[in-house]
Amino acid sequence: MPSALPDGDPAPADGSLPAAALSGLGGRPFGVYVHVPFCTVRCGYCDFNTYTADELGSGPGASRSTYADAVISEIRLARRVLGDRDVPVDTVFFGGGTPTLLPPRDLTRIVSAIDDELGLAAGAEVTTESNPDSVTAEDLQVLREGGINRVSFGMQSAVPHVLAVLDRTHDPERVPRAVQWARAAGFDQVSLDLIYGTPGESPGDWQTSLDSALAADPDHLSAYALIVEEGTALARQIRRGEVPMTDDDDLADKYLAADEALEKAGLGWYEVSNWARDETARCRHNEIYWRGDDWWGIGPGAHSHVGGVRWWNVKHPVAYAGRIESGASPAQAREVLDAETRRVERVLLEVRLRDGLPADVLDEAGRGNVADQVARGNVDADGWDRGRVVLTRKGRLLADAVVRDLLP
Numbered sequence: 001m002p003s004a005l006p007d008g009d010p011a012p013a014d015g016s017l018p019a020a021a022l023s024g025l026g027g028r029p030f031g032v033y034v035h036v037p038f039c040t041v042r043c044g045y046c047d048f049n050t051y052t053a054d055e056l057g058s059g060p061g062a063s064r065s066t067y068a069d070a071v072i073s074e075i076r077l078a079r080r081v082l083g084d085r086d087v088p089v090d091t092v093f094f095g096g097g098t099p100t101l102l103p104p105r106d107l108t109r110i111v112s113a114i115d116d117e118l119g120l121a122a123g124a125e126v127t128t129e130s131n132p133d134s135v136t137a138e139d140l141q142v143l144r145e146g147g148i149n150r151v152s153f154g155m156q157s158a159v160p161h162v163l164a165v166l167d168r169t170h171d172p173e174r175v176p177r178a179v180q181w182a183r184a185a186g187f188d189q190v191s192l193d194l195i196y197g198t199p200g201e202s203p204g205d206w207q208t209s210l211d212s213a214l215a216a217d218p219d220h221l222s223a224y225a226l227i228v229e230e231g232t233a234l235a236r237q238i239r240r241g242e243v244p245m246t247d248d249d250d251l252a253d254k255y256l257a258a259d260e261a262l263e264k265a266g267l268g269w270y271e272v273s274n275w276a277r278d279e280t281a282r283c284r285h286n287e288i289y290w291r292g293d294d295w296w297g298i299g300p301g302a303h304s305h306v307g308g309v310r311w312w313n314v315k316h317p318v319a320y321a322g323r324i325e326s327g328a329s330p331a332q333a334r335e336v337l338d339a340e341t342r343r344v345e346r347v348l349l350e351v352r353l354r355d356g357l358p359a360d361v362l363d364e365a366g367r368g369n370v371a372d373q374v375a376r377g378n379v380d381a382d383g384w385d386r387g388r389v390v391l392t393r394k395g396r397l398l399a400d401a402v403v404r405d406l407l408p
Contacts, residue, residue, distance in 0.1 A: 008333030011311050015081045015329030018336070021307030022085065031091040031288040032078075032114055034071060035299030036099040037317055038064055040134070041167060049301035049315055050097045062317040068106035070324045072113040074298045077329060079117040088121035089114055091285035094128040094148075100135045108146025115147070125150055125189075125284045130178070133170035137181040144185040150283075151182050152191040152222075158212035159205045162198045165243065172212065179216040189281055191220035196254040198226050199243035206254045210261045219281040221267055222274050223258045225251045252397050259393060272352045272396050290349045292342065300330070308337045347406055352399060356380075356388035357406075366406040378402050 039050045056062045092114055094107060111126055120126075127150040128143065140151070157163050158172045175192070182190045192213050196206050213221060226246055237243045259269060267275040271290065276282045288295055297304040300320035303312045311334030314320050323330040337345075343361060350357040359367060370389060373379040378398055383390030395402055 006312070006333070006335075008312070008335045011329065011331035011334045013328050015077055015331055017081060017306060017309055021309040021336075022082070023307065025082065025085050025294065025307060026087045029090045029284075029288050029291075029293040030087050031093065031285050031293070031295035032075075032089050032118070033285070033295055033297040033299075033302060033304075034092065034094045034099070034110060035297065035302040036067070036094060036096040036102055037300055038067075038097050038101045040098065040101065040131075041169060048097070051317065056317055062321050064102055066321075067102060067317075068109055070321050071110050071298055073324045074330060075110070075113045075117050077324075078296050078298075081329075082118075087118055088124075089118050090121045090124055091288060092120075092124065092126040093285040096129055098131050098134050099128045100130040100139065100143075104139045104142040105146070107143060107148065111147040120147075127152060127191075127283070127285060129154065131168075131170060132174040132178045135178065135181075137184065140178075140181050140185040140187070144182075144187055149187060150189040150191070151187050152193060152220075152283075153178055153182075155192045155209075155213060156195045157198065157201070157205070158209040159201070162201045162205055162209075165198050165200055166195065175212070176216045179218065189219045191222065191283070192216065192218045194221065194223045194258075195226050196223060196258065197246045197251045199238070199246065203253065203257070206257060207261075210258060214261065214265045218267075219277045220275070220283060221262060223255070223262075224273050225255065255397060256393070259396075268354070269396075270354045272391070272399055290353060292346060292349065304331075308342060310335050310337060344407060348403055351389055351391065351403055351406065354390065356383050356390035359384075359387045359389065362389070362406055365408045369405045369408060373402055373405060 035049070037050050039052055042050065042052055092111060094110075099107060107128060111120075114120065126148045128148050129152045131154050143151070153175060154168075155175045156166055156168050158175070160172065163170070163172070179190055179192075194209055194213060196209075238245050262269070262275045267277055269275050270279075270282050271286070274283065274286070292305070294306045295304060296306070297313070300313055300317045301315045303310065311331045313330040314323060314332045320330050346361050347357060347366070350361070359370075362370070370379060370384055373395070374381050374384055377392055378395035379402065380390040380392050380395075389406065391399060391402065
């Protein structure tokens with residue numbers, strides 16, 4: 001949930017959507033994202049829309065104790081906007097921030113409200129992110145009993161000095177315990193998140209993190225290159241020369257090390273930065289984003305997309321709560337995507353998937369450039385023969401450059 005929001009066009013005060021956007025609703029996968037903006041500390045690398053308790057007051061919707069009620073009010077708004085259309089919710093994702101800083105029964109109350117107002121589809125995937133030190137075995141039991149069936153732990157690294165640079169506060173030994181607690185509670189899927197390329201992280205440090213993550217036997221693992229965002233504490237440290245800038249060659253070497261280790265352990269890539277034990281372990285919620293399906297984003301700064309209309313909520317929790325309390329939509333602005341914009345976004349996102357991008361999404365010039373990418377070893381020749389652009393391992397390292405060639 002990036003902290004900067006685009007300009008867009010004014011959004012209706014009642015949150016209403018054009019009839020064209022609602023056409024076909026329910027025929028595509030539909031997800032609900034719930035942004036929980038609270039953190040214990042602000043990590044130096046983070047550019048997300050998050051706040052510590054000291055940065056927020058205790059007003060309605062801006063405090064942890066009242067936040068769930070504001071979220072449930074927006075769920076009811078979604079039901080009004082969508083009308084009487086049958087929109088079974090295929091996925092729910094609690095992101096942040098640190099969702100498990102909310103009382104576990106508040107999270108399960110939100111799941112119940114989604115089910116009551118919109119209806120959860122049979123076999124719906126319901127995920128919460130969690131820091132290893134923000135949840136107990138008892139919390140996980142309550143969450144599982146309340147309908148949350150997938151948990152993603154922010155491990156980031158298993159090396160203390162790397163965690164310190166990232167301002168992560170958990171003990172690395174807490175991660176395998178948290179995974180064990182989740183297994184004991186009956187979670188269907190357990191995922192771990194890692195970050196590579198932290199200043200001062202050696203190749204050996206990264207291998208230690210990979211080995212530790214795999215020893216916990218997750219169903220799913222995400223590994224993201226550290227991106228230094230302007231305005232963050234880490235960017236200021238780099239600018240002052242206190243820590244070195246990330247190095248592209250180092251990032252590439254660590255990506256390759258991750259892909260090799262994860263493949264050997266039986267986790268296959270299905271998106272450039274994501275690996276899963278099998279197809280059932282893929283994050284179905286993120287696949288809704290990558291394939292441009294429909295989702296409603298709840299909470300301050302959350303983005304939504306329904307039928308080619310994209311909108312985003314006001315950023316600050318106090319402003320968000322004020323809109324909700326007044327009965328108005330919290331949407332700050334929106335944009336109606338034209339056909340070319342949607343096509344370009346399909347190329348940007350679907351080319352990152354192991355299933356690949358259908359050839360007919362490319363225009364004539366883009367299709368003409370694929371042969372060159374095959375010759376360079378960036379696009380799989382067999383995949384292209386089947387009419388899909390599928391990146392090779394080398395191509396995954398150069399995904400942005402490949403996309404530029406496909407969108408001349």
